[in-house]
Amino acid sequence: MKKVLIIGGGGGGLILANHLDTNEYDVTVVDKSDLHFYQPWFLYIAFKGSKRKISRPIGSLLKPGVHFVQDEISAINLDERKVYGTRKGIYTYDYLAIATGTTPDPDAIPGLRQIYDEYGDYHTNVWNSEKLWSHISKFKGGTIAIGQSSATCKCPPSLLEGAFLLEERLRSIGLKEKTKIVFFTPFARAYSAEPMNKVVEPFVKERGIEVMPFFDVDTIDVEHKTIASLEGDSLNYDLPIIVPPCKGTKIKIIPETVQDEDRFIKADKKYMKINGYEDAFAIGDCNTLPTSKTGVTAHLEAMAVSEIIQGRYAEFDGRINCPFDTAYGKATFVIADYNNPVVPYPPTKTKHMMKMSMARIYWMTLMGTADPIFEQFFNHTKPEKLNKKFAATE
Amino acid sequence: MENFKIIDSRGSACPGPITDLARAYRNSKVGDLLEIWATDKGVRADTQAWAAKTGNEILEVKEDQEKIVIKIKINKR
Ligand SMILES: Cc1cc2nc3c(=O)[nH]c(=O)nc-3n(C[C@H](O)[C@H](O)[C@H](O)COP(=O)(O)OP(=O)(O)OC[C@H]3O[C@@H](n4cnc5c(N)ncnc54)[C@H](O)[C@@H]3O)c2cc1C
Numbered sequence: 187m188k189k190v191l192i193i194g195g196g197g198g199g200l201i202l203a204n205h206l207d208t209n210e211y212d213v214t215v216v217d218k219s220d221l222h223f224y225q226p227w228f229l230y231i232a233f234k235g236s237k238r239k240i241s242r243p244i245g246s247l248l249k250p251g252v253h254f255v256q257d258e259i260s261a262i263n264l265d266e267r268k269v270y271g272t273r274k275g276i277y278t279y280d281y282l283a284i285a286t287g288t289t290p291d292p293d294a295i296p297g298l299r300q301i302y303d304e305y306g307d308y309h310t311n312v313w314n315s316e317k318l319w320s321h322i323s324k325f326k327g328g329t330i331a332i333g334q335s336s337a338t339c340k341c342p343p344s345l346l347e348g349a350f351l352l353e354e355r356l357r358s359i360g361l362k363e364k365t366k367i368v369f370f371t372p373f374a375r376a377y378s379a380e381p382m383n384k385v386v387e388p389f390v391k392e393r394g395i396e397v398m399p400f401f402d403v404d405t406i407d408v409e410h411k412t413i414a415s416l417e418g419d420s421l422n423y424d425l426p427i428i429v430p431p432c433k434g435t436k437i438k439i440i441p442e443t444v445q446d447e448d449r450f451i452k453a454d455k456k457y458m459k460i461n462g463y464e465d466a467f468a469i470g471d472c473n474t475l476p477t478s479k480t481g482v483t484a485h486l487e488a489m490a491v492s493e494i495i496q497g498r499y500a501e502f503d504g505r506i507n508c509p510f511d512t513a514y515g516k517a518t519f520v521i522a523d524y525n526n527p528v529v530p531y532p533p534t535k536t537k538h539m540m541k542m543s544m545a546r547i548y549w550m551t552l553m554g555t556a557d558p559i560f561e562q563f564f565n566h567t568k569p570e571k572l573n574k575k576f577a578a579t580e
Numbered sequence: 581m582e583n584f585k586i587i588d589s590r591g592s593a594c595p596g597p598i599t600d601l602a603r604a605y606r607n608s609k610v611g612d613l614l615e616i617w618a619t620d621k622g623v624r625a626d627t628q629a630w631a632a633k634t635g636n637e638i639l640e641v642k643e644d645q646e647k648i649v650i651k652i653k654i655n656k657r
Contacts (some may be wrong), residue, residue: 337606372599374630477591527620
């Protein structure tokens, strides 16, 4: 039996494992953690104080026949097909899939470590979201600087979602008048992709959220509570909400040429094969694909890789489908693919309900039991179809 | 030593080519030449606005059937 080794039991790793035929393949998932987290909910812990339980044991999310090993991988040699664990020794494989997500790097920016440790954020883990919620609950007014501190970030809409949910919260408790929310971003506008920016910009304006575009965080002066940007601007804050830079994996990979300067793994954009290798794939947030780092892309990439490993033709078309909570009970989706630009898709209450129900059906999507629903949804919402309807009316 | 770097953002619609440009800018030095390849039409206006804001220079903008190519010189870091 051919051995498939999957590093990472996040969305990408689990979906791949659950779509391989265990009668034909010996499948092992290795993760340093024994728990899988539903990351989109970090937002609702940080800005609404949600107590929802968002983790499940990885072992319980795998179909029978797939092995799970808890171990942290420290090195991979692609030429020798060897993978080194820190606890359980050496693993070998016929096919390797790396699905290790991103690594937050608060030490990349001077001053950020202190803020990260003290205030947390809404992007990295449950504890950091809880920490941020405790600061938001205690907040009495002043300037809140909120944004991402590097251009690469998971789930692009989630940054502005944070500002929207924050504004909704402050208004609901009567603090809005005493607060200035400044949303800083390395991009040209509040939402990087222009068609979606047109949809959400009116909300940004109407809710009095100030936007600082082309603001790429360079240094933070914690003593004077100022953030300086690479572009030469500065911003003062009373409460800092800063998503730390997102980097690739810490694993040492041989040859090192397969990683870029931020340690993301170079893979081809249709088949997720690591550059130069037929037997090794990089799936989801850990790779360099020119698409958003989201659960949906990790999902679709994993589905394609499962087909490729099993000898059938499949390719990933770059499809993204990020839910975008615009607060006050409405949401939209950011939809595009490699060949079609983002759809200017208007927010509705129904889309908000869909986003909220995802927190429940998410676990089914990992197991593969929700595949038929998703296939239908993706077919009905193809970007070329939606663009005809929504982009044409502009 | 000055570097020449190609940033291949073809296919990227969201967050878009400017993500890769901002990332390359962070890792660049004065004198470096960057060449961004993109299919997203927004790349022209965004790169121009970015260059005006950061004080860097656009040397050339070309477009053929399959991509838009923008050459940038890093003058300020
Ligand atoms: C606030 C927020 C909101 C989001 N909202 C959405 C949304 O609405 N829709 C959407 O589609 N996506 C959303 N995302 C993005 C989504 O959560 C990620 O893109 C997705 O989880 C990526 O899956 P992955 O498998 O690539 O990585 P991950 O799910 O991050 O999994 C990586 C796994 O690898 C393991 N690992 C890492 N290094 C090692 C090692 N050395 N050895 C062993 N194991 C290792 C980790 O423990 C982890 O379990 C959101 C993210 C955030 C933060």
